[in-house]
Amino acid sequence: MPGSSVQATLRPASTTRMARSGLGDRFFQSVTFLAAMAIALLFILVAYLLYRGSHLSIEKFGWRFLLTSTWDPVAEQYGALPLIYGTVVSSLIALLIAVPLSIGTAIYLTDLAPLWLRQPLVSVIEMLAAVPSVIWGLWGIFVMVPWLRDHAFPLLKRYLGFLPLFQGPIYGVSMLAGGIIVAIMILPIVTSVSREILRAVPDLQREAAYGLGATRWEVTRIAVLSYARRGLMGAAVLGLGRAVGETMAVTMVIGNRPEIARSLFAPGYTLASVIANEFTEATTDTYLNALFELGLVLMGVTILVHILALILIKTIATPGSRHA
Amino acid sequence: MSPRYDQYRRFRNAFMSGLFVLCAVLVVSPLALILFHLLREGIGALNWSFFTQLPKPVGEAGGGMANAIVGTVILLGLACLVGVPLGLLGGVYLSEYGSERWNVWIRFGADILNGVPSIVWGMTAYALVVVPFKTFSAYSGGLALGFIMIPLVLRTTEEVLVLVPGAYREAALALGIPHWKIILHIVLRTARKGIITGVLLAMGRIAGETAPLLFTAFGNRFWSHHLSEPIAALPLQIFTYAISPYDDWHRQAWAGALVLIFLVFCLSTGVRLLSADRKKNRAN
Amino acid sequence: MAMSLDEKPLTEPAIAPPAARVPVVPPTVTTPVPAGPAKSALERPEVVFDIRQLNVFYGANRAISNVTLQIYARSVTAVIGPSGCGKSTFLRTLNRMHELTPGAHHTGAILLLGESLYGAGVDATIVRRRVGMVFQKSNPFPTMSIAENVLVGLRLNGVRDKALLRQRLEESLRMAALWDEVKDHLGRPGISLSGGQQQRLCIARALAVRPEIVLMDEPCSSLDPLATAKIEELIQQIKRDYTVVIVTHNMQQAARVSDRTAFFYMGELVEYDETRTIFMSPSNPQTEAYVSGRFG
Numbered sequence: 001m002p003g004s005s006v007q008a009t010l011r012p013a014s015t016t017r018m019a020r021s022g023l024g025d026r027f028f029q030s031v032t033f034l035a036a037m038a039i040a041l042l043f044i045l046v047a048y049l050l051y052r053g054s055h056l057s058i059e060k061f062g063w064r065f066l067l068t069s070t071w072d073p074v075a076e077q078y079g080a081l082p083l084i085y086g087t088v089v090s091s092l093i094a095l096l097i098a099v100p101l102s103i104g105t106a107i108y109l110t111d112l113a114p115l116w117l118r119q120p121l122v123s124v125i126e127m128l129a130a131v132p133s134v135i136w137g138l139w140g141i142f143v144m145v146p147w148l149r150d151h152a153f154p155l156l157k158r159y160l161g162f163l164p165l166f167q168g169p170i171y172g173v174s175m176l177a178g179g180i181i182v183a184i185m186i187l188p189i190v191t192s193v194s195r196e197i198l199r200a201v202p203d204l205q206r207e208a209a210y211g212l213g214a215t216r217w218e219v220t221r222i223a224v225l226s227y228a229r230r231g232l233m234g235a236a237v238l239g240l241g242r243a244v245g246e247t248m249a250v251t252m253v254i255g256n257r258p259e260i261a262r263s264l265f266a267p268g269y270t271l272a273s274v275i276a277n278e279f280t281e282a283t284t285d286t287y288l289n290a291l292f293e294l295g296l297v298l299m300g301v302t303i304l305v306h307i308l309a310l311i312l313i314k315t316i317a318t319p320g321s322r323h324a
Numbered sequence: 325m326s327p328r329y330d331q332y333r334r335f336r337n338a339f340m341s342g343l344f345v346l347c348a349v350l351v352v353s354p355l356a357l358i359l360f361h362l363l364r365e366g367i368g369a370l371n372w373s374f375f376t377q378l379p380k381p382v383g384e385a386g387g388g389m390a391n392a393i394v395g396t397v398i399l400l401g402l403a404c405l406v407g408v409p410l411g412l413l414g415g416v417y418l419s420e421y422g423s424e425r426w427n428v429w430i431r432f433g434a435d436i437l438n439g440v441p442s443i444v445w446g447m448t449a450y451a452l453v454v455v456p457f458k459t460f461s462a463y464s465g466g467l468a469l470g471f472i473m474i475p476l477v478l479r480t481t482e483e484v485l486v487l488v489p490g491a492y493r494e495a496a497l498a499l500g501i502p503h504w505k506i507i508l509h510i511v512l513r514t515a516r517k518g519i520i521t522g523v524l525l526a527m528g529r530i531a532g533e534t535a536p537l538l539f540t541a542f543g544n545r546f547w548s549h550h551l552s553e554p555i556a557a558l559p560l561q562i563f564t565y566a567i568s569p570y571d572d573w574h575r576q577a578w579a580g581a582l583v584l585i586f587l588v589f590c591l592s593t594g595v596r597l598l599s600a601d602r603k604k605n606r607a608n
Numbered sequence: 609m610a611m612s613l614d615e616k617p618l619t620e621p622a623i624a625p626p627a628a629r630v631p632v633v634p635p636t637v638t639t640p641v642p643a644g645p646a647k648s649a650l651e652r653p654e655v656v657f658d659i660r661q662l663n664v665f666y667g668a669n670r671a672i673s674n675v676t677l678q679i680y681a682r683s684v685t686a687v688i689g690p691s692g693c694g695k696s697t698f699l700r701t702l703n704r705m706h707e708l709t710p711g712a713h714h715t716g717a718i719l720l721l722g723e724s725l726y727g728a729g730v731d732a733t734i735v736r737r738r739v740g741m742v743f744q745k746s747n748p749f750p751t752m753s754i755a756e757n758v759l760v761g762l763r764l765n766g767v768r769d770k771a772l773l774r775q776r777l778e779e780s781l782r783m784a785a786l787w788d789e790v791k792d793h794l795g796r797p798g799i800s801l802s803g804g805q806q807q808r809l810c811i812a813r814a815l816a817v818r819p820e821i822v823l824m825d826e827p828c829s830s831l832d833p834l835a836t837a838k839i840e841e842l843i844q845q846i847k848r849d850y851t852v853v854i855v856t857h858n859m860q861q862a863a864r865v866s867d868r869t870a871f872f873y874m875g876e877l878v879e880y881d882e883t884r885t886i887f888m889s890p891s892n893p894q895t896e897a898y899v900s901g902r903f904g
Contacts, residue, residue, distance in 0.1 A: 022731065028504035029421050035413035036422070038474055039433045046444060049451040104347025112344055121348065123596075128355045130588050132532025134559045135581045138566045139358050142365070142574065184354045191351060215337035238439075245441025247535040248563065272443050272535070279447075279539045295447050299440060306439040310432065491747040495810070498705060499761035499817060500737025509764055513751045 050299060053292035056285055065293060071258035071269070073278065078290040080297060082258040086175065086268040087298075090250060091243040093179025093264070098186050099236045105187075106194035107220055122192075129188035137252030140181045145172040145253055148180075153265055168263035171255065175268035178254035182243045190239040193313065197231030198224060234312030241305040245298065247272040271298045366582035369575040379545050379561070385572050389580050391547050392561040395462070396531060396587070399541060399557055402466025403530055407473025408523055414474070415481025420507050431482070434475035445471040446536035454540060460554040465541025469530045476529065480522025484515045521595045528591035532584060534559035558584045654681040655721075656821055656851045657702060662716035664697055664706060671697045675716075675877045677870060679821070684843060684852040686866035686883065688859060690903065694875040695855040699823050702853065703739035704732040721820070737765065740819035744826045746806035748798030748813070755794040757809055761817040776816050784812035785842040804835025808842070815846065822846070824854040828861065840865050859899060863887050871895045 051058075057065065061078060068079025105125075109118060149172030160166045201224050209223040225232070255267020256277060271294050282288040373388050380387030418427050449468035454460055488511050496506040512519070534557075537543075542554040543564065558580055565577035657679035664672035672694045679685050687695045700706040701714060704725060718725040725735055748757045756763075758777050767773065777794070781787040786808040790801070798809055807827060814822060824843075828836040843852055843865050856862050862869050863883060870880040871892075879886060879895045890896045897903055 032417035036417040105351045108344040108348045134534040217337040217340040495747045498741035
């Protein structure tokens with residue numbers, strides 16, 4: 001723009017990018033460039049090493065690997081299906097529990113909570129996110145699982161026992177316990193991302209609804225939630241990505257039995273758990289390769305889920321991308 | 325609009341509000357529960373010998389987690405050696421150099437890497453270091469944790485550097501200072517608190533990681549005398565003790581968990597103190 | 609003929625001063641001032657900037673059209689004109705800051721003391737050391753003290769001599785009329801000063817590297833009248849040793865402070881003459897209309 005003083009722009013670094021000259025600049029730029037390339041390198045490294053570590057298994061079993069429902073290393077049977085099943089079910093349970101709670105909390109934080117309460121609440125949620133997985137697992141084994149076994153599960157069985165989901169023997173460690181603990185662990189991230197999404201909704205939307213005489217809940221439902229729908233889905237998918245990769249806490253409460261059972265009270269096993277438990281015990285090459293292949297599946301699923309989540313979230317987070 | 329319907333709307337509004345309050349309470353309660361149990365179970369087993377002694381053999385009472393605590397500190401240090409330079413310099417590149425077109429991809433890649441399960445990084449470090457050298461080691465554990473740190477520090481560094489006002493860069497350029505010196509001495513210096521915050525946050529995150537260490541650092545009942553030996557770590561020790569059948573070990577697991585969460589909270593409180601400082605300075 | 613701008617050592621002044629270098633006398637001491645320094649500059653006009661047929665573009669937009677003028681040593685040249693007329697763009701081509709904007713380019717020649725500013729092999733960093741700039745909004749570095757701010761240009765270009773640094777610090781702050789106010793707390797953060805003081809700090813910082821020319825882009829526009837007066841006063845002082853080009857939208861300021869004035873309109877140089885002439889008896893009717901306030 002002719003004549004206007006080129007002061008701090010939206011992307012201030014853009015005015016200095018062309019100011020390169022001299023040896024020092026070229027060297028420094030190369031060094032930082034190589035560091036940034038570490039990202040690409042990490043992708044290549046992981047993909048290559050996982051593939052190389054699993055190629056025996058891939059060659060031997062092919063696609064059957066993903067569909068065989070027996071995981072019995074002793075008998076040299078490597079089927080990933082029970083593990084995939086376990087990962088999917090525990091993650092779904094976690095989503096069903098966590099997503100409504102998180103979105104509800106996010107709504108509370110953005111629209112309902114008194115101002116003095118907001119920052120402390122956000123801090124509490126950040127602290128929740130900081131608790132390591134193994135500590136959740138510890139608490140899970142000694143506090144949550146006994147409580148579930150002695151109180152919650154019998155209640156569920158009594159009132160919902162007509163469903164095959166809630167039948168069968170109760171051990172405490174179970175698919176449901178795994179799902180619950182993962183739910184607790186993904187609450188913080190889904191809440192904070194949801195909150196960001198809701199905050200990105202322009203006030204104009206809310207004001208328009210208020211102007212029509214809507215109640216608070218109606219404003220939220222009409223003006224905020226529908227506008228933010230895609231972003232909230234993204235938050236949920238992000239939670240799914242986290243849930244799929246959860247390892248330690250799940251391992252400690254899910255029972256670690258590679259079976260596909262209909263009951264949620266039955267023990268289960270996830271992709272990440274089996275790697276955690278059996279990696280150091282893998283005596284044969286085939287065994288290790290099979291575990292690497294599970295890692296490859298886990299990585300593939302996680303990456304796909306995250307790409308989906310990022311796309312969903314970024315389409316709402318870009319300012320001005322939506323018409324009023 | 326009938327008054328009956330309005331009444332219904334008001335009731336529904338109050339009901340939903342109450343529901344959302346309930347959500348918030350439910351989300352917050354696990355933290356209260358876990359802190360409560362940690363304190364109740366863990367405080368009893370925390371004593372001087374816990375911090376200074378090695379684990380005793382199975383069956384013998386007593387002993388401590390001294391080697392695990394030290395091991396965690398060592399692993400954090402090794403991870404920072406890998407994660408901080410690469411993450412910081414990479415963040416500098418994204419903010420100060422590079423074309424916007426490619427930078428979008430690097431950022432996207434970093435965001436995806438931030439979501440990769442940590443156990444996968446353990447497998448990577450295993451294949452890269454443990455297999456060729458045929459031993460578990462602190463090196464491989466530090467590397468696995470460092471892998472996690474790189475995209476984390478890269479994104480936080482970039483986000484902070486972009487916030488440095490262009491006016492400072494311009495003023496420095498007008499003085500005839502070479503571009504790279506501007507970045508090093510002015511831009512990075514201005515953003516230093518934010519960068520440290522990002523590093524501390526990343527450290528808090530990896531301090532609690534167990535899965536990547538399961539088959540890299542592996543754990544050690546004794547002191548490690550060299551970084552190429554297996555090394556104990558707090559989260560590993562907690563895991564081993566928690567799934568064991570011994571009550572005494574269970575109590576020590578709680579104590580260890582208390583120490584670990586204290587460490588993690590210290591790192592993130594450090595963050596809070598630093599950013600509160602920043603807000604105060606900006607207000608001036 | 610050397611086509612590249614040699615790096616003049618930062619430790620020496622580039623333009624020989626009219627007399628032996630003496631510490632700049634603070635305004636309160638009266639010394640016989642040579643009759644109208646502007647007059648002497650005009651009598652022996654040494655051309656510092658020789659600008660010929662300059663056209664400046666942002667992408668396809670032409671911001672400056674066919675400007676030819678000379679800037680003379682040890683004088684204050686004001687650049688005036690309505691908003692959007694290209695004043696700041698013109699200024700920024702003089703120290704190669706314009707080229708930092710993506711899509712910026714130009715045609716025409718700019719010669720600094722006979723050497724082309726944009727010649728092959730010319731290092732823009734060195735150009736900017738010799739042509740200093742003060743910005744519209746003061747921008748002292750926030751993490752540095754007053755002293756560190758003033759000396760940062762020297763330090764980051766490798767000057768280590770502590771005695772020299774101390775001397776430059778005092779000289780620059782005196783020239784910027786700031787020394788008396790800050791000499792007892794040079795360690796305080798640069799941003800702890802008031803707005804006017806911060807701008808004088810930026811001037812001191814620019815002067816510390818002893819540039820040959822100082823460019824000022826509306827330096828007083830965010831300051832109150834008192835602070836503005838202080839800066840106008842110091843401009844009158846430093847023009848004994850420096851050449852100043854100042855862009856201003858304040859005509860009265862241009863009239864007070866400058867020896868020559870260039871009037872820009874819509875990217876063109878309409879008139880360039882002694883300030884007295886521009887304001888009292890301009891040749892161009894457009895100039896007359898602008899300076900008499902008929903449009904702004």
